[in-house]
Amino acid sequence: xxxxxxxxxxxxxxxxxxxxxxxxxxxxxxxxxxxxxxxxxxxxxxxxxxxxxxxxxxxxxxxxxxxxxxxxxxxxxxxxxxxxxxxxxxxxxxxxxxxxxxxxxxxxxxxxxxxxxxxxxxxxxxxxxxxxxxxxxxxxxxxxxxxxxxxxxxxxxxxxxxxxxxxxxxxxxxxxxxxxxxxxxxxxxxxxxxxxxxxxxxxxxxxxxxxxxxxxxxxxxxxxxxxxxxxxxxxxxxxxxxxxxxxxxxxxxxxxxxxxxxxxxxxxxxxxxxxxxxxxxxxxxxxxxxxx
Amino acid sequence: xxxxxxxxxxxxxxxxxxxxxxxxxxxxxxxxxxxxxxxxxxxxxxxxxxxxxxxxxxxxxxxxxxxxxxxxxxxxxxxxxxxxxxxxxxxxxxxxxxxxxxxxxxxxxxxxxxxxxxxxxxxxxxxxxxxxxxxxxxxxxxxxxxxxxxxxxxxxxxxxxxxxxxxxxxxxxxxxxxxxxxxxxxxxxxxxxxxxxxxxxxxxxxxxxxxxxxxxxxxxxxxx
Ligand SMILES: Nc1ncnc2c1ncn2[C@@H]1O[C@H](COP(=O)(O)OP(=O)(O)OP(=O)(O)O)[C@@H](O)[C@H]1O
Ligand SMILES: [Mg+2]
Numbered sequence: 105x106x107x108x109x110x111x112x113x114x115x116x117x118x119x120x121x122x123x124x125x126x127x128x129x130x131x132x133x134x135x136x137x138x139x140x141x142x143x144x145x146x147x148x149x150x151x152x153x154x155x156x157x158x159x160x161x162x163x164x165x166x167x168x169x170x171x172x173x174x175x176x177x178x179x180x181x182x183x184x185x186x187x188x189x190x191x192x193x194x195x196x197x198x199x200x201x202x203x204x205x206x207x208x209x210x211x212x213x214x215x216x217x218x219x220x221x222x223x224x225x226x227x228x229x230x231x232x233x234x235x236x237x238x239x240x241x242x243x244x245x246x247x248x249x250x251x252x253x254x255x256x257x258x259x260x261x262x263x264x265x266x267x268x269x270x271x272x273x274x275x276x277x278x279x280x281x282x283x284x285x286x287x288x289x290x291x292x293x294x295x296x297x298x299x300x301x302x303x304x305x306x307x308x309x310x311x312x313x314x315x316x317x318x319x320x321x322x323x324x325x326x327x328x329x330x331x332x333x334x335x336x337x338x339x340x341x342x343x344x345x346x347x348x349x350x351x352x353x354x355x356x357x358x359x360x361x362x363x364x365x366x367x368x369x370x371x372x373x374x375x376x377x378x379x380x381x382x383x384x385x386x387x388x389x390x391x392x393x394x395x396x
Numbered sequence: 397x398x399x400x401x402x403x404x405x406x407x408x409x410x411x412x413x414x415x416x417x418x419x420x421x422x423x424x425x426x427x428x429x430x431x432x433x434x435x436x437x438x439x440x441x442x443x444x445x446x447x448x449x450x451x452x453x454x455x456x457x458x459x460x461x462x463x464x465x466x467x468x469x470x471x472x473x474x475x476x477x478x479x480x481x482x483x484x485x486x487x488x489x490x491x492x493x494x495x496x497x498x499x500x501x502x503x504x505x506x507x508x509x510x511x512x513x514x515x516x517x518x519x520x521x522x523x524x525x526x527x528x529x530x531x532x533x534x535x536x537x538x539x540x541x542x543x544x545x546x547x548x549x550x551x552x553x554x555x556x557x558x559x560x561x562x563x564x565x566x567x568x569x570x571x572x573x574x575x576x577x578x579x580x581x582x583x584x585x586x587x588x589x590x591x592x593x594x595x596x597x598x599x600x601x602x603x604x605x606x607x608x609x610x611x612x613x614x615x616x617x618x619x620x
Pocket of ligand 1: 432439482
């Protein structure tokens with residue numbers, strides 16, 4: 105005789121729709137998690153890039169020409185420790201930066217401020233207050249911007265996205281629990297006769313619950329793997345498509361998966377089957393517990 | 397073995413289908429339970445196989461007061477009871493063999509240990525060549541024999557049978573009765589609910605009669 109027949113009959117009709125629903129939930133969970141991970145990594149990279157740089161703005165309203173002011177400032181800054189590069193942004197370059205906002209007009213003769221780009225290396229960089237003082241001393245009216253405002257904005261945005269993803273993940277998990285509770289109840293109802301007979305001939309509640317657990321564990325793994333596969337497909341597509349027609353990685357970092365993201369993504373179907381198994385067990389135990 | 401005192405039972409909020417039932421079943425006893433249809437035979441057996449709870453009265457079994465027995469200990473008590481359900485209650489997706497082996501499987505026994513016993517028992521009830529058949533493809537009498545085999549396979553301490561010969565011809569009925577008697581000789585206490593006067597009279601064992609929800613001992617004929 106072959107292996108012992110399962111105590112619950114195989115079900116093909118209901119099982120497929122349930123697998124589909126759980127797979128979709130798992131897909132959404134993986135996608136949410138994948139995007140959250142990519143966004144947080146991208147924002148970390150970007151924020152680090154920003155923290156290694158700063159900009160000096162030499163306004164065109166001083167007594168000296170802004171070009172002279174910029175040269176004085178650059179010389180003063182170059183002597184400081186921890187400076188990697190100091191570069192005066194040329195007039196042609198700054199005109200290029202303005203053109204998208206102002207259109208194709210002549211910028212000649214406009215009193216534009218001159219920008220000096222500064223980048224740091226190592227940890228021995230001067231403090232912001234020191235930079236401010238040195239810059240203002242070298243050219244009265246010149247301002248130091250450490251990109252801190254941007255960085256804070258970016259961090260706030262990234263934290264908000266993380267919180268939203270976490271909320272979405274919790275909602276998906278709750279929906280999955282509710283779905284499985286319904287499905288288990290329906291399964292118990294359609295197998296009521298079997299469950300009752302097992303109960304009456306002395307099967308322990310755990311024994312009966314185990315039959316359901318095994319079924320939902322398999323279902324959770326199957327559906328979870330399906331959802332993960334779909335989500336990974338979408339995430340890879342996302343990472344390999346240049347969505348920014350401007351090629352604008354300068355403004356937005358690329359969203360992509362890293363090797364360290366995989367364990368998290370693989371954890372989703374595992375968590376799904378764990379949720380399915382535990383939910384099925386608790387539901388069955390509660391229902392059987394009410395039998396005389 | 398089994399003791400009921402002034403037991404009453406009702407389904408939900410309905411009328412009492414059993415009232416003031418008092419009985420004692422001694423270990424090793426063999427009894428019949430008779431009574432007209434609707435008298436409450438099945439209901440009494442349901443109490444005894446712990447599928448229903450009495451709404452009043454005292455009930456003890458295997459030396460334990462059931463009112464004081466925690467729920468999680470009931471399955472172990474149920475496994476000491478073999479039941480032939482009136483409507484068989486076989487699992488349709490399992491073969492006759494798997495159905496009969498069910499109590500052993502539930503008790504955690506290994507297939508290799510019980511396979512021969514199960515096959516031998518199925519042959520004994522005349523189903524040697526129908527072991528792999530599923531209940532929907534069996535005749536009423538065949539199903540009943542599978543149900544009986546399932547009830548006795550684990551050699552229970554108490555056997556409760558509800559109309560075990562209802563769908564069976566007299567010869568097979570006699571054969572199955574011999575199975576019960578044999579089991580009883582090995583120590584199982586037996587209680588059989590039946591309409592079959594012939595069955596009751598052929599053995600000359602004691603009989604309880606249920607009518608209108610109350611139980612009476614039937615005086616035995618031919619005994620002085
Ligand atoms: N699940 C139930 N819910 C409500 N009433 C029930 C239920 N089962 C049985 N009854 C009622 O209890 C009474 C006793 O029924 P029971 O099945 O115990 O009779 P019985 O003696 O076994 O009859 P039969 O010989 O026809 O099998 C009947 O009036 C029946 O209608
Ligand atoms: Mg009955």
